[in-house]
Structure formats: C-alpha cells, structure tokens
Amino acid sequence: MTEDVIAARARALAGALTEAGFARLRVRDGDTEIELRRAPGAVSGAAPSPSSAPAAAAAEVADRPPERRVEVVASDVVGIVRLLRPAIGEGQELDGDRELAYVETLGIRNPVRSRGGGRVSTVFVSEGQPVEYGQPLFAIDR
Amino acid sequence: MFKKVLIANRGEIALRINRACHELGVATVAIFSEADRQSLHVRHADEAFCVGPGPVMRSYLNIPNIISAALISGCDAIHPGYGFLAENARFAEIASDHGLTFIGPTPAVISAMGDKATAKRLMAEAGVPTTPGSDIVANVDEARTVSAAIGYPVLLKATAGGGGKGMRAVHAPEELATAFATAQAESEASFKDGRLYVEKLIVNPRHIEVQVLADEHGGVVHLGERDCSLQKPSHQKLIEEAPAPHLDDALRERLHTIATTATRAVGYTNAGTLEFLVTGGDLYFMEMNTRIQVEHPVTELIYGVDLVKEQIRIAAGEALGFTQDDLNTHGHAIEVRVNAEDPNNNFAPAAGTLTTVVFPGGPGVRVDTHVYGGATVPPFYDSMLAKIVAVGRTRESAIVRMERALAETRIEGVKTTVDFCADVLADPEFRAGGVGVAWLPAFLARRTAAV
Missing domain, CATH: 3.40.50.20 (Rossmann fold)
Known part of the structure; x- marks a missing residue:
C-alpha cells in the first residue's frame, strides 16, 4: 500500500475504533497490516497510532519487533496547516518530542507535536492546506 | 442570496x-x-x-x-x-x-428568549398573558413563600431550561424542599445554570404553539397553530398536528394575534414559535423557541410554505414574499416521531444497527429521515430516526392515512415508537381530539397495565 492509501485506511479505521469503543483494532490487507491502538490516558480523540508491518513477517515471528512501526500524527482541530520555517521534511530525524507544524484555527495556532523521536517518513500536507479533525499530517517511523 | x-x-x-x-x-x-x-x-x-x-x-x-x-x-x-x-x-x-x-434571530433576541424568566417578563410587558409566577427564586425558603402566595400546585422551572429538564411539579408544601434540590441539580447538570423560578401549575392544559415568520423589514406573519399536547412523561413531544382540533374560533384568533403582536414587540426576526398553555378559554405564554422546530412539517403541509427556505431568504435580507392575507390553510396534517426508544421501558433510548428500514410512501405522506438499512444509531445523539407526516382533507382522513403509513413502516434492529404511536391513533379519545398533556402518560399507564 502507498502512504496515502495507508493514511486513508487509518482515518476510516480511527472512526470505526471510536464508534465501537475498541481499545485496539488490527486489519490485514494483502501484505500490509494496520494496527490502531487507543493510547490509555491520552487526551481522548488524540491521533491513533497505526503501525504497518509486513503481515507475513508479523505472523511468522510474533516475538520479534516489527521491522517498521509507523505512527501517524493527525490534526485534532479544523484549520489551516502552517509549516515551520524551515519546514519539517520527509527523512528528517527527530531527537524526541518536538513541534512539527501548527494548525491555525480562528487565528489561534495549535501546535502539532511529534510525541517522541523517530524519522519523518511522510508529510501528508502542504503549507496553507485546510485540514479537518482526524486528518493525517505526518507519519513517523519510530 | x-x-x-x-x-x-x-x-x-x-x-x-x-x-x-x-x-x-x-x-x-x-x-x-x-x-x-x-x-x-x-x-x-x-x-x-x-x-x-x-x-x-x-x-x-x-x-x-x-x-x-x-x-x-x-x-x-x-x-x-x-x-x-x-x-x-x-x-x-x-x-x-x-x-x-x-x-436565525439576533443574538440579543436569542439570549432574551433563552432565559425563560426574562422572556416571560418581556412578554408580560407586551401584553401577553403569562402564567402567574415569580422571578428567579434565590433559595428554597423564597420558593416556599412564593408558592404559598401563588397557591399549590406549582411548577419549579429552570430559567435556562428546555425539553422538560430541570422542571418539577410540587403539589404540597412538604414536597418543595426535595423537588427544589432535584430541579436545581438537574438544571445545573444540563445547562450549567441552576437558577429556578416558580409558576402556577396549570393542570392538564393543551400545549398549543404558533408559528411566526418575521423579515428584517417589519413584515410579520403567523402560520397558524400546532397542537403538541401528546407528550411523553418526560414532556418530549411525540405526535403533533395542525390545526389544533376543537379550538374555539375566537380563541384561535386571539392566539394568532397575540403571537404576531409579541413577535413585533420583542423585535423578532426569522422563524420562531410561541408556545402557549391553553385551558378552557384561557391561554398562557410559556416560551418562545428561536429556531426551526422539529414539528415544522405539519405547518408546511397545510400552508404550502417551505419554512426553511423562508428562514434562509429572511437571513439573506429578503422581504417576505407574502402577507397574512395571502396565507390560507388546506386540510389537516399530523406528525409521528419515530424514535429508537422502547415505549415499554420508559422510552429508554436504544443504539444499534438498523437491519431493516422501509418507510411509507404514497399520496399525502412525507418522511424526513437520515437513516437507511444497515445504518448504525450512535449512542451519542438524540434518538429520533424519522418523522412521518400525513396530510388529508380532514383530521379523520389524515389519521387514516397515518395509520396506513405506519402499517407500511418496517424498522428492525432497534425498538421504535411506531407500534406505540399506532395504538395512540386507534384510541377513541385521541380520535375524538383535543386531549391535554396529561392524556398520553395516562394512556401509557393503561397500556402498560394491559400488557
């Protein structure tokens, strides 16, 4: 699956997760597995954490950590994306929790944070783009 | 536009x-x-x-x-x-x-009408009859003094209230302290405003409301009344009709005149509804709703006016395209609210997936709904699934048409109010028309006892 297909799936699944009140949801489609987990104690409605891993590998060696764990940072407001200057780009390494961008709502800048370190694998949005609640902004390889 | x-x-x-x-x-x-x-x-x-x-x-x-x-x-x-x-x-x-x-109307009007005690005072100043009662009472002792002066039974009401929340009937002084505490707590929880006032309890009145439209150029019309006396024990409306059956012509005209006068007096614009309690030949203003109402289709079907389009036109600054003389009614309309609720269990709301959804059709039947077969009913929201509205030349023909429409309706997956409403329509007292607000809770009790 391409990154935007994963993002679209993750969004739809996040809706289902919230609706059903599940704590964890795993969906396998071909060679990709998407897992969403509701972070305990997190601000409710905060971005779910989808991780995608080759399904075969995950099934065969269950105790080995997945080769790749991708976490999607989603918007929790409706607004306009304001990237940092210089903007966080794909491939950028993050030391720890840091600001990735802002989403501007009625003149208020709502910071988007990475909530941990890793490597930015995908930037889903561009400067000035309108986003809705739950829309993926960044994918981070942890 | x-x-x-x-x-x-x-x-x-x-x-x-x-x-x-x-x-x-x-x-x-x-x-x-x-x-x-x-x-x-x-x-x-x-x-x-x-x-x-x-x-x-x-x-x-x-x-x-x-x-x-x-x-x-x-x-x-x-x-x-x-x-x-x-x-x-x-x-x-x-x-x-x-x-x-x-x-909708201006923020100032919304806020004045939203505060029930203020609304009542403004209406009284405009010459509208209101229920004997008090302003905000500070505590239970003040409520006791006021209630004694008005005479029991009284009604404790939340000034921020609506939908029956924060409202308690008190039949004797010894019930007052408990009722005051529960009404206050309920109002505080529902509206973050625990202020209460006291009103004379009118026993078994009819709930009759008048639809008005007012543009921003001084044009004001009424679109007649709706009878919303069929309410669940929680005071939520279940079946509504227009016009109100067996209403004395003079009283009907008085309701309409008072509604338009009051609309002008408070500087109202857009669509609004004035709710009255009617008992015998008396009428009392209860509250003004500054929005489109759930039951607006019964008015639309007998007046041939699209109230929502009028709301949009008025807000866009257009003048009303008609005067009072241009408005005439044809026939009788009745609305049934199809809720995902269990009538055999205090109308407890139900959530789930609708496995089968078939709505009625044919002449004189309108269905306003957002659900379909396979749709889920989330637990977060109001339990109304649909409004079925029937219109006929006479009240009797509208009822017969509604019975036919309800018989065509199939909703499976959650419990609904469809069969309960069909039983109401078949009841000779409902059929005769003009029942008060105490009728449906009594009917429910009879039906429960029979089951």
Whole structure:
C-alpha cells in the first residue's frame, strides 16, 4: 500500500475504533497490516497510532519487533496547516518530542507535536492546506 | 442570496436544510463527527468536514472547529437547525464576528428568549398573558413563600431550561424542599445554570404553539397553530398536528394575534414559535423557541410554505414574499416521531444497527429521515430516526392515512415508537381530539397495565 492509501485506511479505521469503543483494532490487507491502538490516558480523540508491518513477517515471528512501526500524527482541530520555517521534511530525524507544524484555527495556532523521536517518513500536507479533525499530517517511523 | 451555507447539525434536520439550500441554488457544507461519517447528511452535502469525535461537546458543540470549517470552505452563512447550537447566542455572535450570517434571530433576541424568566417578563410587558409566577427564586425558603402566595400546585422551572429538564411539579408544601434540590441539580447538570423560578401549575392544559415568520423589514406573519399536547412523561413531544382540533374560533384568533403582536414587540426576526398553555378559554405564554422546530412539517403541509427556505431568504435580507392575507390553510396534517426508544421501558433510548428500514410512501405522506438499512444509531445523539407526516382533507382522513403509513413502516434492529404511536391513533379519545398533556402518560399507564 502507498502512504496515502495507508493514511486513508487509518482515518476510516480511527472512526470505526471510536464508534465501537475498541481499545485496539488490527486489519490485514494483502501484505500490509494496520494496527490502531487507543493510547490509555491520552487526551481522548488524540491521533491513533497505526503501525504497518509486513503481515507475513508479523505472523511468522510474533516475538520479534516489527521491522517498521509507523505512527501517524493527525490534526485534532479544523484549520489551516502552517509549516515551520524551515519546514519539517520527509527523512528528517527527530531527537524526541518536538513541534512539527501548527494548525491555525480562528487565528489561534495549535501546535502539532511529534510525541517522541523517530524519522519523518511522510508529510501528508502542504503549507496553507485546510485540514479537518482526524486528518493525517505526518507519519513517523519510530 | 448566499453562495454557500454551513449546516451546523446532523440527522434529518441537516438533510432538510440541505434540500432547502439546493432548491435555492445555494451550495452546502456539512459537518460531522467521527460517529456520523456514514450518515446521509454527509453524502448529500456538496462538501463535508469532520469536526470531532462522537461526543457532542467535542464535535457538534465545538464552536471553533465549526466556525473554522465555515471560513475554510468559504461559506457566507450558517444554519444551526434545532438543538445543539441553535439557541446559543454566543455562537450566533461569534459567527457574526467572523463575517458569517447566522440564520436565525439576533443574538440579543436569542439570549432574551433563552432565559425563560426574562422572556416571560418581556412578554408580560407586551401584553401577553403569562402564567402567574415569580422571578428567579434565590433559595428554597423564597420558593416556599412564593408558592404559598401563588397557591399549590406549582411548577419549579429552570430559567435556562428546555425539553422538560430541570422542571418539577410540587403539589404540597412538604414536597418543595426535595423537588427544589432535584430541579436545581438537574438544571445545573444540563445547562450549567441552576437558577429556578416558580409558576402556577396549570393542570392538564393543551400545549398549543404558533408559528411566526418575521423579515428584517417589519413584515410579520403567523402560520397558524400546532397542537403538541401528546407528550411523553418526560414532556418530549411525540405526535403533533395542525390545526389544533376543537379550538374555539375566537380563541384561535386571539392566539394568532397575540403571537404576531409579541413577535413585533420583542423585535423578532426569522422563524420562531410561541408556545402557549391553553385551558378552557384561557391561554398562557410559556416560551418562545428561536429556531426551526422539529414539528415544522405539519405547518408546511397545510400552508404550502417551505419554512426553511423562508428562514434562509429572511437571513439573506429578503422581504417576505407574502402577507397574512395571502396565507390560507388546506386540510389537516399530523406528525409521528419515530424514535429508537422502547415505549415499554420508559422510552429508554436504544443504539444499534438498523437491519431493516422501509418507510411509507404514497399520496399525502412525507418522511424526513437520515437513516437507511444497515445504518448504525450512535449512542451519542438524540434518538429520533424519522418523522412521518400525513396530510388529508380532514383530521379523520389524515389519521387514516397515518395509520396506513405506519402499517407500511418496517424498522428492525432497534425498538421504535411506531407500534406505540399506532395504538395512540386507534384510541377513541385521541380520535375524538383535543386531549391535554396529561392524556398520553395516562394512556401509557393503561397500556402498560394491559400488557
């Protein structure tokens, strides 16, 4: 699956997760597995954490950590994306929790944070783009 | 006319507003919560924004996200529907601060009518008869003094109230302390405002309301009355009809005249409803609802006026296209609310998946709904699934048509009010017409005893 297909799936699944009140949801489609987990104690409605891993590998060696764990940072407001200057780009390494961008709502800048370190694998949005609640902004390889 | 309207609501009313906009050539923007992603109102709109998760505080009441969605999508107006933010003066003000027209009256009027004690005082000043009662009572001792002066039975009411919440009947002085505490707590919990006032309890009145339209150029008309006396024990309306059966002509005309006079007196604009309690030859103003009402279709069907389109036209600054003399009624209309509730268990709301959904059709039947076979009923929202409305030349023919329509209706997956309402329609006392608000709870008790 391409990154935007994963993002679209993750969004739809996040809706289902919230609706059903599940704590964890795993969906396998071909060679990709998407897992969403509701972070305990997190601000409710905060971005779910989808991780995608080759399904075969995950099934065969269950105790080995997945080769790749991708976490999607989603918007929790409706607004306009304001990237940092210089903007966080794909491939950028993050030391720890840091600001990735802002989403501007009625003149208020709502910071988007990475909530941990890793490597930015995908930037889903561009400067000035309108986003809705739950829309993926960044994918981070942890 | 507006170019694009944001519909700040969900369910059947969001679809209703969407239809009115499209008929006027206005583009629409829907908002939805994560729980409503598959809802029909999202599919019918030209654009849609997710504004939050299922719980209403974070989605349909999330003012910054809703206003932001309107601005991002280039809307010039917001229609609030009913419930949620429809009677929130602050929301109307914020919309206007951001250059968006709020489709409804001015924030000042919303706020005056929203505070029940203030509304009553303003109406009394305009010469409208109101129920004998008090202003805000500070504590239970003051309530006791006031109640003794008015005479029992009395009603404790939340000034911020609505939908029967924060309201308690008190039949004797010894019941007052407990009733005061529960009404105050309920009002505090529901409206974050625990202030109460006392009113004379009118025993078994009829609930009759008058629909008005007022433009921004001084034009004011009424569109007759609706009888909403069939209410659940929680005071929520279940079956409504227009016109009100067996209403004395002089009383009917007095209701209409008072409604238009009061509308002018408070500087009202857009669509509104004045609710009255009617007993014998007396009428008392209860409250004014500053929004479109759930039961507006019964009025539309007998007047041939699209009230939602009129709301939008008025907000866009247009003058009413008709005068009082141009308005005439034809026939009788009746509405049944199909709720996902169990009538055999205190109308407890039910959530779940609708496995089968078949609505009625044919002559004289209108169905306003947002559900379909396979749709889920989320636990977060109002339990109304649909409104079935039937119109006929006479009250009897409207009832017969409604019975036929209810017989055609099949909803499976959750319990609904359909069969209960069919039993109500078949009852000789309902059939005779003109029952008071105590009738349905008594009917429910009889029916429960029989089951």
